[in-house]
Amino acid sequence: MPVAEQIKQSMASSSFIRKMFEEGIRMKALYGEDNVYDFSLGNPDLEPPEQVKAAVRETAALDEPGMHGYMPNAGYPFARAAMAGKVSREQGVPVEAGNIVMSVGAAGALNAVLKAVLSPGDEVLVPAPFFSEYTHYAANHGGRVVPVPAKPDFSPDIPALAAAANEKTAVLLINSPNNPSGKVYSPEDIRALAAFLQAHKEKTGRTVVLVADEPYREIVYGGVQVAPVFPAWSESVIVTSFAKNLSLPGERIGYAAVNPASENAAELTDGIVFATRILGYVNAPAFFQRVIARSWNAPADYTPYAARRQALSAVLRDAGISFAEPEGAFYLFCRVPEPKQAAHRDLSGNDKAFCDHLKEFRILGVPGSGFCGPGWIRLAYCVSAQTISGSRQAFAEAVKAW
Amino acid sequence: MPVAEQIKQSMASSSFIRKMFEEGIRMKALYGEDNVYDFSLGNPDLEPPEQVKAAVRETAALDEPGMHGYMPNAGYPFARAAMAGKVSREQGVPVEAGNIVMSVGAAGALNAVLKAVLSPGDEVLVPAPFFSEYTHYAANHGGRVVPVPAKPDFSPDIPALAAAANEKTAVLLINSPNNPSGKVYSPEDIRALAAFLQAHKEKTGRTVVLVADEPYREIVYGGVQVAPVFPAWSESVIVTSFAKNLSLPGERIGYAAVNPASENAAELTDGIVFATRILGYVNAPAFFQRVIARSWNAPADYTPYAARRQALSAVLRDAGISFAEPEGAFYLFCRVPEPKQAAHRDLSGNDKAFCDHLKEFRILGVPGSGFCGPGWIRLAYCVSAQTISGSRQAFAEAVKAW
Numbered sequence: 001m002p003v004a005e006q007i008k009q010s011m012a013s014s015s016f017i018r019k020m021f022e023e024g025i026r027m028k029a030l031y032g033e034d035n036v037y038d039f040s041l042g043n044p045d046l047e048p049p050e051q052v053k054a055a056v057r058e059t060a061a062l063d064e065p066g067m068h069g070y071m072p073n074a075g076y077p078f079a080r081a082a083m084a085g086k087v088s089r090e091q092g093v094p095v096e097a098g099n100i101v102m103s104v105g106a107a108g109a110l111n112a113v114l115k116a117v118l119s120p121g122d123e124v125l126v127p128a129p130f131f132s133e134y135t136h137y138a139a140n141h142g143g144r145v146v147p148v149p150a151k152p153d154f155s156p157d158i159p160a161l162a163a164a165a166n167e168k169t170a171v172l173l174i175n176s177p178n179n180p181s182g183k184v185y186s187p188e189d190i191r192a193l194a195a196f197l198q199a200h201k202e203k204t205g206r207t208v209v210l211v212a213d214e215p216y217r218e219i220v221y222g223g224v225q226v227a228p229v230f231p232a233w234s235e236s237v238i239v240t241s242f243a244k245n246l247s248l249p250g251e252r253i254g255y256a257a258v259n260p261a262s263e264n265a266a267e268l269t270d271g272i273v274f275a276t277r278i279l280g281y282v283n284a285p286a287f288f289q290r291v292i293a294r295s296w297n298a299p300a301d302y303t304p305y306a307a308r309r310q311a312l313s314a315v316l317r318d319a320g321i322s323f324a325e326p327e328g329a330f331y332l333f334c335r336v337p338e339p340k341q342a343a344h345r346d347l348s349g350n351d352k353a354f355c356d357h358l359k360e361f362r363i364l365g366v367p368g369s370g371f372c373g374p375g376w377i378r379l380a381y382c383v384s385a386q387t388i389s390g391s392r393q394a395f396a397e398a399v400k401a402w
Numbered sequence: 403m404p405v406a407e408q409i410k411q412s413m414a415s416s417s418f419i420r421k422m423f424e425e426g427i428r429m430k431a432l433y434g435e436d437n438v439y440d441f442s443l444g445n446p447d448l449e450p451p452e453q454v455k456a457a458v459r460e461t462a463a464l465d466e467p468g469m470h471g472y473m474p475n476a477g478y479p480f481a482r483a484a485m486a487g488k489v490s491r492e493q494g495v496p497v498e499a500g501n502i503v504m505s506v507g508a509a510g511a512l513n514a515v516l517k518a519v520l521s522p523g524d525e526v527l528v529p530a531p532f533f534s535e536y537t538h539y540a541a542n543h544g545g546r547v548v549p550v551p552a553k554p555d556f557s558p559d560i561p562a563l564a565a566a567a568n569e570k571t572a573v574l575l576i577n578s579p580n581n582p583s584g585k586v587y588s589p590e591d592i593r594a595l596a597a598f599l600q601a602h603k604e605k606t607g608r609t610v611v612l613v614a615d616e617p618y619r620e621i622v623y624g625g626v627q628v629a630p631v632f633p634a635w636s637e638s639v640i641v642t643s644f645a646k647n648l649s650l651p652g653e654r655i656g657y658a659a660v661n662p663a664s665e666n667a668a669e670l671t672d673g674i675v676f677a678t679r680i681l682g683y684v685n686a687p688a689f690f691q692r693v694i695a696r697s698w699n700a701p702a703d704y705t706p707y708a709a710r711r712q713a714l715s716a717v718l719r720d721a722g723i724s725f726a727e728p729e730g731a732f733y734l735f736c737r738v739p740e741p742k743q744a745a746h747r748d749l750s751g752n753d754k755a756f757c758d759h760l761k762e763f764r765i766l767g768v769p770g771s772g773f774c775g776p777g778w779i780r781l782a783y784c785v786s787a788q789t790i791s792g793s794r795q796a797f798a799e800a801v802k803a804w
Contacts, residue, residue, distance in 0.1 A: 108683065274413050285690065
């Protein structure tokens with residue numbers, strides 16, 4: 001029995017997202033690509049911008065000695081400098097290359113940060129719903145996620161956070177735009193979070209690190225902007241990637257940025273670099289560090305996502321499914337409709353049963369339970385317009401038969 | 403104080419290899435590239451073979467939709483199939499794509515395997531000396547490395563391993579060719595290890611997983627061959643990368659291969675895939691999965707390493723430094739010479755002091771203590787012929803002044 005008991009248990013109860021993605025591959029082989037409506041995975045269907053593709057070709061043509069070799073664990077100085085420029089612009093405060101650690105995607109950055117920060121038994125406050133992998137990431141490093149339900153509009157619930165915080169709280173982890181709700185925190189939300197952290201520090205003496213997971217920062221609708229966290233709370237770190245905004249999730253390229261105003265900025269950065277090394281990432285992939293250093297600010301057109309958001313919204317409304325109006329990212333977080341069929345009466349609010357039901361209509365979504373949001377399901381609309389229009393009848397029939 | 407106490411302590415006592423590498427960058431800036439003799443890091447100085455470079459250009463020219471997107475966590479089916487072919491050939495037993503998990507380098511593969519296998523308090527037997535990062539990798543997942551000194555010729559000491567094994571032993575981790583000693587285990591060594599594991603199983607009822615870390619498999623001298631482990635012990639996993647044989651360490655591309663004869667092959671593979679996901683690797687970098695699938699068997703010329711091994715051996719012999727004759731990899735593991743200077747009398751066998759002393763002569767090596775091999779130092783000869791010839795006088799002077 002070589003697999004550890006803990007891992008077996010985690011696997012048994014694990015991510016519906018990936019299960020659905022792999023189920024989708026199977027179903028598409030069976031029924032044909034066009035006859036499966038796969039809204040399971042946040043795998044951008046837009047291609048990377050032309051400037052990124054050009055950077056890929058230019059990097060391949062470079063042929064510089066040692067360009068596939070090791071570099072310092074924190075990444076190439078030029079890549080770190082480029083990211084520092086980006087973060088300075090986004091956060092409105094000057095950030096140096098020394099504050100940046102290049103990473104194996106946002107997941108790699110977040111794991112490195114949690115490894116650097118968490119002591120055994122430490123707690124990570126996360127407004128719920130949230131990306132289900134966070135639970136594993138905290139547990140990897142001896143920590144524990146403490147979900148704190150958000151307000152009905154999915155903004156952070158400060159009194160609930162304050163009630164959940166204690167001496168073991170090491171991290172407050174936020175994700176704006178939020179996966180799965182699409183919520184973007186307002187500047188007031190960020191200020192309120194900072195005030196809560198300050199009050200907590202005064203009460204307990206413990207400084208909580210605010211970690212902002214921001215892979216969807218660029219993908220926002222209706223002129224909404226993602227509020228910066230660096231000016232609000234000095235002990236803060238941003239983790240992000242180019243998976244979503246530049247459609248490069250498979251390339252595993254991202255970074256962690258440490259607030260230069262942190263009292264412990266150098267130590268914290270060193271800790272993240274060290275964690276990057278000992279967790280076996282070693283460094284962010286060399287090739288895509290070069291690609292991203294020359295193309296991170298490629299103009300990208302997210303209007304297709306806006307159009308699909310509209311299209312899927314219309315399909316769902318017509319089918320009688322209600323959902324949270326997303327301000328960013330590319331997910332619709334939908335309420336499980338009330339069952340109409342007598343046989344389904346006891347399935348009211350049962351998101352897993354509803355996802356299984358949708359699968360019979362060849363629609364793949366993810367139960368909200370996996371995001372600490374039971375009673376909801378998540379539909380990723382980073383899919384083709386055909387998938388959305390093709391799903392119209394299937395959704396209508398599925399809701400009728402539910 | 404946001405950095406965890408445990409991480410601070412690890413950082414303080416941590417890898418001399420990386421410290422030396424970064425010290426080397428600093429010293430080269432100060433004294434000029436040609437005046438620093440940097441033997442610190444196993445960063446291959448040979449360029450990737452032309453066929454690999456061509457695969458990089460071809461992959462960049464592909465422009466297939468979704469080619470930078472997510473794929474299943476285990477990797478692209480075609481990349482897994484290519485690796486299965488490679489492993490079948492090397493191990494002499496048929497291996498399927500389903501037995502392969504593509505990884506973020508060998509370090510990513512090893513961490514995923516240890517995450518899948520280790521329960522809290524489990525022990526990992528490792529013949530010493532060994533690559534110092536193993537200690538962190540085991541600790542990352544609640545395990546503990548138990549170093550077991552090898553025999554004087556650096557082959558595994560079976561009675562010592564048997565004495566160190568107990569009910570908590572979950573893994574036996576071997577590395578042939580060995581970093582830092584250059585030892586290649588003979589088929590008899592592998593058979594003896596398997597017999598020990600069988601006896602241990604009969605005694606304790608616990609099946610120990612044999613993990614073979616093989617990034618140096620191709621880099622061998624004098625017709626030596628790396629013995630396969632799959633035919634010898636069914637509960638075995640190979641972890642490796644293309645960092646050393648194809649000079650791609652910065653690209654973080656490798657794989658884990660599970661022995662198809664394992665009683666738990668499917669479960670173990672699933673566990674490694676799951677660990678790959680939750681450790682935040684998510685998947686091996688997409689671009690280099692494609693590169694490697696088309697160029698893993700690129701002919702590579704290691705004769706420069708053989709020549710450098712000869713050249714550095716001669717430099718050291720002339721300086722009066724003795725070392726283990728390496729059968730593979732690109733390291734010379736050298737005994738700290740006896741001090742000649744009265745002032746150094748109490749530094750006999752002090753590898754850290756000797757490395758500090760070498761630094762005064764602008765020679766960078768790594769103390770053996772970091773490899774659980776005190777009294778020795780490691781010199782990596784994956785460096786230019788000029789560095790080796792340039793170091794001749796420095797070594798002679800350093801030994802004279804020691």
